[in-house]
Amino acid sequence: MKQLWLTARLDIVESLRARWFMIYTAVFGGIVALLFLFGLTESRVLGFIGLSRLLVTYIQLTMAILPIFVLITTVRSVAGDREAGVFEYLLSLPVSLGAWFWGKILGRYLVVFAPVFLAMLAAVLIALVKEIEVPWGMFGYYTALLATMAACFLGIGMLISAVARTTDMAQGAAFMTWLVLLLFLDLILLGVMIQGRVAPEVAVAIALANPLQVFRTAALALFDPQLIVLGPAAYVILDAFGVLGYKIFALAYPTALGLLAAALGYFIFRRGDLP
Amino acid sequence: MIHCKNLSKSFRRARVLDGIDLDIPLGERIALIGSNGAGKTTLIRCLLGEYTHEGTVTIDGRSPRKERTAVLGSIGFVPQLPPPLKMPVGQLIEFSASLSGADPQQIDAIAARLGLDVTDIRSRPFIRLSGGMKQKLLIAIALGRDAKLLIMDEPAANLDPEARKIFFDLLAERQQSATMIISSHRIDEVAALVNRVIEMDLGKVVLDDKVADDVSLSGRYTCRLVSRRVDAALAKTLATWNFTADADGLVWTGEVAGPDRLRFMGMLSRYIALIGDLALHEAGQ
Numbered sequence: 001m002k003q004l005w006l007t008a009r010l011d012i013v014e015s016l017r018a019r020w021f022m023i024y025t026a027v028f029g030g031i032v033a034l035l036f037l038f039g040l041t042e043s044r045v046l047g048f049i050g051l052s053r054l055l056v057t058y059i060q061l062t063m064a065i066l067p068i069f070v071l072i073t074t075v076r077s078v079a080g081d082r083e084a085g086v087f088e089y090l091l092s093l094p095v096s097l098g099a100w101f102w103g104k105i106l107g108r109y110l111v112v113f114a115p116v117f118l119a120m121l122a123a124v125l126i127a128l129v130k131e132i133e134v135p136w137g138m139f140g141y142y143t144a145l146l147a148t149m150a151a152c153f154l155g156i157g158m159l160i161s162a163v164a165r166t167t168d169m170a171q172g173a174a175f176m177t178w179l180v181l182l183l184f185l186d187l188i189l190l191g192v193m194i195q196g197r198v199a200p201e202v203a204v205a206i207a208l209a210n211p212l213q214v215f216r217t218a219a220l221a222l223f224d225p226q227l228i229v230l231g232p233a234a235y236v237i238l239d240a241f242g243v244l245g246y247k248i249f250a251l252a253y254p255t256a257l258g259l260l261a262a263a264l265g266y267f268i269f270r271r272g273d274l275p
Numbered sequence: 276m277i278h279c280k281n282l283s284k285s286f287r288r289a290r291v292l293d294g295i296d297l298d299i300p301l302g303e304r305i306a307l308i309g310s311n312g313a314g315k316t317t318l319i320r321c322l323l324g325e326y327t328h329e330g331t332v333t334i335d336g337r338s339p340r341k342e343r344t345a346v347l348g349s350i351g352f353v354p355q356l357p358p359p360l361k362m363p364v365g366q367l368i369e370f371s372a373s374l375s376g377a378d379p380q381q382i383d384a385i386a387a388r389l390g391l392d393v394t395d396i397r398s399r400p401f402i403r404l405s406g407g408m409k410q411k412l413l414i415a416i417a418l419g420r421d422a423k424l425l426i427m428d429e430p431a432a433n434l435d436p437e438a439r440k441i442f443f444d445l446l447a448e449r450q451q452s453a454t455m456i457i458s459s460h461r462i463d464e465v466a467a468l469v470n471r472v473i474e475m476d477l478g479k480v481v482l483d484d485k486v487a488d489d490v491s492l493s494g495r496y497t498c499r500l501v502s503r504r505v506d507a508a509l510a511k512t513l514a515t516w517n518f519t520a521d522a523d524g525l526v527w528t529g530e531v532a533g534p535d536r537l538r539f540m541g542m543l544s545r546y547i548a549l550i551g552d553l554a555l556h557e558a559g560q
Contacts, residue, residue, distance in 0.1 A: 003344075003374065010362060010370055017361040017400060089358040089413075092323045092426075093374045094347035274325040 003095050007103025008110070010090075015111040020073045024112070027069075028119040031061050036126060051127045052135045058123065059142050059219045062116055066146075067153045067212060068178045070112050074157030075170035078104070083167055088275040097274075101266045105158055113150040117143060138222055141247065145218060148254045152211050155258030159265035162272075181212045204236050211254040218250030276301045276424065276454050277322065281330035284317050284478075291317045292328065293478035301423070302451055306465040306486075307458040309475035315458045316355075318475070319426055322456075323352060334424060348375055351417030355428035355458070357401075357409035364404070364412065365397035375420045382419030385445065386412055389438050406433045418445055425449065428458045436516045436539075440532035443468065447492035467534035468492065494533025495558035500543075501526050501551040509546045516542075530558065 015021050035054050081087055091100065120142065127134050156177060164170035184206050192198045207213045221243055241249060277299040284292040292314050299305060307315050320326045324339030324346060332339060339346040360367060372379040383393045391411040396404065404412065410433040417425060425446075431439050446455065446468065459465045462472065466486065474482035498518070502509060505524045513520075516539065518529030531539045536555070543550065 006370055006373055010366070013362045013366055014360070084359050085354060085356050086358040086360060088320070088325065089352070089354050089360075091325055092347060092350070092352040092354075093371055094344040095374050096344055271327070273320075273327055275320060 003099035004103040004106065007095060007100050008107035011104050011107030012111055015077070015108065018077065020076070021111060021115075024069055024073065025115040027065060028062070028115045029122070031058060032119045032123045036123070051123065051132050052138055054123060054127075055120070055135070055138055055142055056219070056222075058120060059145065060216075062146065063149070063212070063215050063219065066112075066116060066149055067181070068175075070150060070153040071157045071160070071174040071178055072171060073112075074108060074154060075161045075164065075174045076167060078158065078161035079164055079167040079170035082161075082165075082275055085275070091274050097270050098266070101158075101269055102262075105154060105262055109150060109154055112154060113147055116146050116150070120146070141222060142219070144251055145215060148251050148258075149211075149215055152254035152258035152261075155260070155262035155265070159261040159268075162265035162269040181210055184210045185213055185216065200236070204240075208249075208253075211257055214250050214254060218247055221246060276303075276335060278333045278336075279321075279330065282318070282321060282332055283329040284314075284321060284326055291478050292321070294330070295478075295480055297473070297480065297483075299454055299456075301454055303471050304446075304450070304455045304469040305457065306462060306469040306472045307456055307475065308460065308462050308465070308472065310460065312477075313475040314478040315475055316428070317478075319428065319456070319458060322424075322426060323347065323350065349421070349423040351420060351422035351425045353410075353413045353417045353425075353427040353430045355432075357406070357413060360401040362401060363398050364393060364401055367401050367412070368393065368416065371416045372419070377420035379419075382415050385419050386415035388441050388445065389415060389434075390441070391415070407435065407438070410434060411438060414442060414445075418449070422449075423453055425453050425455045426458075427455070429460075430457065436532075436535065439535055439538075443492045443532050443534045450492060467537055492534055496531045496533060496536055496555050497528070497558050498531055498539075498556075499526065499528050499552075499554045501553075502549050503551045504549065506546070506549050509549055512542060512546070531555070533557075 032054075035057055091097075120139070124134050124139055157174060160170055160173045160177065164173055192203060207217075277297065279295050279297040282292055282295040282297075283290065291312075295314075295318065307318070309315050317326065321328050321332050322334065322339060324343050327340070334346050335349070337346050339350075362370070368379050368382050371377070372382060386393050389411040391408055393412075393415075396408070401409065401412070410430070414427075414430060417427070431442055434442060449455070455469070457465045457468055462474075466472075470486050472482060472484050472486055473480055500513070500518070502525050510520065510524065513527050513529070516529055516531065518527045520527050543553070
């Protein structure tokens, strides 16, 4: 356990000094600042006003940015460290491979989750100061959704880092993964179904398997239970699960997917050449 | 201490280690030499349990791959290229000391002996240090614990003569209690440090021989050199070896570490036309 915490701490310190972390923090802090600046708390969409409108916009933007950011920065730094000889040196120290791998994940998880959460928390604090009503239920669920999203894509990133032997290959694989998930969002599924080439059950199964779609549906379901703005795939899914069931699924499935990917990554890492 | 039996390693179709058989007892100082691609780094990484391989590798009867923490706890490693770590120096010392159960103050003390004051650079990122400072710190981390096996890849390449002298002293202090493997491209860089040479080529051991050397690691040579005329380049070079000149700047005296004498002579050969007289005596003889 001591080795795990030491490795996690090491990864946190390394990340806090990295340029990607500064950009990452600036992006999410900047989004919240811009949303306040453009007066989103005063605008009204679908009957929502105040901080809930801002949170919905924030979570939508985060969903677009966080997955690719986490994937690319994770594979870049892990595969980059391996290429640069960091693994050769640090793994010559008496640290178990389990403590090293999971410690790295733990440290990295805190680093990728903290800025997105703190930016949202800052929005809530500003709202409290400005005496704007805070939708605490929405804030709580979005926090859980962000935590799940970070875990899911971090796990996938660590799996790619364990498989790819070079930074270029790892970056390419991470980008392709994100692109494939993006292509199978609701709009593509709708198009495929209209053409009638895929059975609706398959389209629904793909939407359920795609963590990006799962997050998107869960986030929208909070303020649009009728799913007016979503396509038919998401509507069918929500009809089968119910709002609460889907909200639970949207937290459990991506977490399990991330953990499974990380476990597979650890298995590959442990069996292969380390540096 | 170290036992390798039919050790082989391939990367895709390239066979980088090809059936290596080695037995290295405690207290031996090995020069692991060979050209680029000979398999030195791969062998070192197998010893550190970082590579999977065919055949067997054991250190004190244990597999470095399967019993990582137990085996690596007794190994001090100095890489050829310092890793680009962004963490502060203080944290690197703390991290490595915590993992290996060493006293961070012992690491600080060895760094200080090598001429590196850790107090001044504790909060500085490791990557921002100069090449020599990085090398001194990595040596201090490797020697700052109770290591039975020291694996060093070109450890003295970035050190100035004074630091090299102290580095040899530090190795001499461990001579009886530790096995040392010092990797280098060239035998003349490490010949004076070792008592056995293992040369590798194309993944095989092509030479395994003992070295006869009567000069101990901590031996010293006093040197007196007379220059035909005052020369700025020679003066600057001799100053880096801590030599001092007389009032005319023609007669230079100083001390050279025993294992460094070959390197010293190599340096002097560049100024041979300037040298009028040269005397080199083993100190205390």
